[in-house]
Amino acid sequence: MARRISALLSGLAAAALVSAAAFAADVKPAVIYDLGGKFDKSFNEGVFNGAQKFKKDSGVDFRDLEIQNDAQREQVLRKFAKDGFSPIMTVGFAWATALGKIADEFPDTKFGIIDMVVDKPNVQSIVFKEQEGSFLVGVIAAKTSKTGKVGFVGGMDIPLISKFECGYAQGVAYATGGKDEVFANMTGTTPAAWNDPVKGGELAKSQIDRGADIVYAAAGATGQGVLKAAADADKLSIGVDSDQDYLFPGKVLTSMLKHVDVATYDSFMDAKNGTWKAGIQALGLKEGGVDFATDEWNKTVLTADAKAAADAAKADIIAGKITVHDYTADNKCPN
Amino acid sequence: MSAPLKPLPAWADVALIPLVNVAAAFFISGLVVLAIGENPLEAVKLLIVGALGDLEGIGFTLYYATSFIFTGLAVAICFHAGLFNIGVEGQAYVAGLGAALVSLYLGAFLPGYSLAIVAILAGALFGAAFAAIPGYLQAKRDAHIVITTIMFNYVASALMGYLLVDVLRTPGQMNAETPGFPHYGDVPQFHELLKPLGIHWPVTPFNLTFLLALACAFGVWALIWRTRLGYAIRAVGANPTAAIYGGISPARVVIVTTLLSGALAGGMAANVILGEEHRLILEYTAGFGFVGIAVALMGRAHPAGIVLAAILFGVLYQGGAELAFDKPKISRDMIVVIQGLVVLFAGALEHMFRRPVAALLARRTTQPPI
Missing domain, CATH: 3.40.50.2300 (Response regulator)
Incomplete structure (x- = not known):
């Protein structure tokens, strides 16, 4: 097992661990998408964009993964947690059951979930109004x-x-x-x-x-x-x-x-700065979580x-x- | 099925040909991996080690394999009667409903493990009942089973979608799934079973259903080759007209075979719904019913071959997940490509290497082919 983990770590070196900043800041963020996949032009991709922006601004790399079936939910969560990733952001309400279980097994790991509330002391539940x-x-x-x-x-x-x-x-x-x-x-x-x-x-x-x-x-x-x-x-x-x-x-x-991108970015930044908090974050107009778009493309009709x-x-x-x-x-x- | 040009010795037929097919699939997969800039040997190593390198990997591999054994047997038993049941996906899906209804509503009446046993039987019953309609239509109305079972997959999907979204879902819950089952009705997982014995097995969904799957594989072997019904099934599969002369009613055999097939498909519900998820979720079958076709083809419709093929697909699923985990460049779509190549070579192109292998063997041995 030990050999296996070390093999795994060396495999990951290029992706996640090589960044010295990751060690300095002591955060190893990870994103696990829902079955819809990473590049869905909307929800999952928004989280990816937020994580990308975090990477650019903080210099801390992140790992991400798309799952193939429901049986993998607990498996990948446990794996990411075991490998020391934290915070781990799960995208979508379908993660709730698996996360509720794994959050208990790894009380020192920070978890996040979007669009659903999981009431655990180490889970940040991000819901939108x-x-x-x-x-x-x-x-x-x-x-x-x-x-x-x-x-x-x-x-x-x-x-x-x-x-x-x-x-x-x-x-x-x-x-x-x-x-x-x-x-x-x-x-x-x-x-x-x-x-x-x-x-x-x-x-x-x-x-x-x-x-x-x-x-x-x-x-x-x-x-x-x-x-x-x-x-x-x-x-x-x-x-x-x-x-x-x-x-x-x-x-x-x-x-x-x-703004799932903003929510993801903020969650990762808070973890990096040591201000990450568990609990429910209900993001509405007041918190800048939702809004309507005004830009160059709709100025003629709006x-x-x-x-x-x-x-x-x-x-x-x-x-x-x-x-x-x-x-x-x-x-x-x-x- | 189709007769080969030269008969092969049995060992070559059940072991060598599938092995050559899988090797070819891995070779092409290796080229694809090379093309995206990864080391194929390392990828193969990660895949194998991820699936079989430790107890956790083995647990997941056998968990997937359990489902594949059931779906593979379901397809294979129909092969023997000359039927192509493509509806295993839908039958397993509906079987999940039977298992879930028992677990949810009969918990108060059935103590201890009897709940799980009744739930497994209910799953088999629902699977069989759902397969009965295409079976009846094939036997009595000559409606081709390929067409009806394909369509019944959609019926299953629509039915379960309606039930899970509108009827069985906990109000206010976003996921289309039933509430969790009471835990005393679970099929026990191996890590729980082994704990009192002082053996540490990591937490995996690998559960007792695996043994049931092996028992079913043996049962199917005994049924097909050791019973009168099995003889009738093979006779109808080989030549229905001749079977009538032998005093066999093809219509009856077709219906009985599809019932058995549906019941076997229901075993997947025991593995996934009762053994791991402990709640019925939307689309829980996740294409495993279709993989069962590949498993049955690759296992040459023989239970022993199916168990081996199911384990190979378990390795591909679990090892594939590990590969995607360790190599960010190899996405989940790559894994599907590799799995698809195995299906292509083992299923669709299964006869491609038959002639060269037969020629090679014929040159090596002087004795006439049996």
């Missing part, structure tokens, strides 16, 4: 829509996506006094729904046929089909997670930003009026004057 960001894009959609009808296309039908939908609907209702209509569809009930741009496009088209002129996609790679369908029909769409305005310039109204309304709502949410209901709290949406 997607409902707040979705509320803002809902306000923007309502202020921009000419037909008074807007659409929402979700990925897999899980509470997390209903949380996006519910925040969006609340934003639309807030901006119009409940007059606008919101069409909502989920792409499917299996993980395949995250990667089905054709069906996403069809759902968007049907919503457009029913009169929607803005469609918000919260559906991973499926969303690219939604954005394309809206652009083809000369309507507007709203992207999600990363800034997707550039995909169809002038056709994407804005994007609901979920009107000053809509932006002002969204900014006002943002200030009110931060000040606590508006509370956006979280669907996952009671599995219900107020409207």
Whole structure:
């Protein structure tokens, strides 16, 4: 076993241990992606980008790994922990069960999980208030829509996506006094729904046929089909997670930003500076965890009026004057 | 199946040909590894050491192998009746439902290990029931089993997706999975079993189902070559028309064979759901049912060959994971390429080396081929 570990370490030398800074700072960060894979143009890739930025700014390298099946979750977590990696960031709610077990086995290792709460003394749970960001894009959609009808296309039908939908609907209702209509569809009930741009496009088209002129996609790679369908029909769409305005310039109204990159970067930096804390980090508008995108690609479509309304709502949410209901709290949406 | 030009001695057929095939697959894989700028010999070493170099690796290898033995046997038993069951993936998936329902809801009535035993039987029953429909359609309605079982994989996927998302999921839980099972109903893992004996085995998902898999392999061998039903299965596989003359009802044999196949596929649920995950998760079969086809082909549909082929695939899965772990350049997609090459050479191109090997052996031995 000892020989095996030393062989492993020498194998890793080039990647992780060669950096003198890693020894000096005493952090060996690692990222383990979900089954969706590292370069998914949205969620996992956001974490990768955050880790890359950390590497650039701090000079500390990180290890990352994509798993192949569910049986490997505990295996790779245990392995990373045994090899002294810390903090270890796991990407996605599917890690919760495995992490809950491994966190007990390695009480001195720092773990992180995104999109889920794992209540252990050495786990940092990073969750986002997607409902707040979705509320803002809902306000923007309502202020921009000419037909008074807007659409929402979700990925897999899980509470997390209903949380996006519910925040969006609340934003639309807030901006119009409940007059606008919101069409909502989920792409499917299996993980395949995250990667089905054709069906996403069809759902968007049907919503457009029913009169929607803005469609918000919260559906991973499926969303690219939604954005394309809206652009083809000369309507507007709203992207999600990363800034997707550039995909169809002038056709994407804005994007609901979920800063997993910032969260990852901050978590690793805190570990390096010795300020890493376990517990729940709920990142909303106030914490800069979610936002809407304004950039060179959407300046022609995002009107000053809509932006002002969204900014006002943002200030009110931060000040606590508006509370956006979280669907996952009671599995219900107020409207 | 198709008759070779020259009959080979049995040892060459079951050992030499598969070995040559695997060697060829590894050779091509080595070239691919070389092309991405890694040392192929080192990669092979990492793969083998990662899978067999210590008890932890061996535990994971045998855990994967257990699933492959079941899916391989399920495919093989149908081969003997001339049926190509592609639906093992779906049958194993639905079998997971049977095992999960028993573990979740009958815990109060079944004490101790009887819960696990009933759950295993329920898994086999659900797997068999799901295979029964394509089997019936093949036997009575001449609907080709390849087509129906392919489609039944989608039926299984949709059914389980619905149940896990809308019915069985804990409210508010994001993962599409059932709540955890009560732990007294688990199939025990070896590291737990060996602890009281003072033997330290690292924590791995390797569990008692492995022994059940070996028992099933022996059972399938005994069934196929030592019983009247096995004779009937082989007769129908060789020539259904002739089998009728022998007083055998092909329809009955087809249905019974697919039932047995589905039940064997259900063994995977015992290994993964009851032995490791202790909850039913979405898509838990992860393609192992399809790998079972490769395992059955490579094992030449003989239980002994299937056990060996299953262990080889276990090595590829576990060693592949270690390889991806130790060599960041070799991503998980590379591992799929290597596994795919083994399937290609062992399954699709299994007869490629048959003629040269036969010629070589014929030159070496003077005795006429048997």
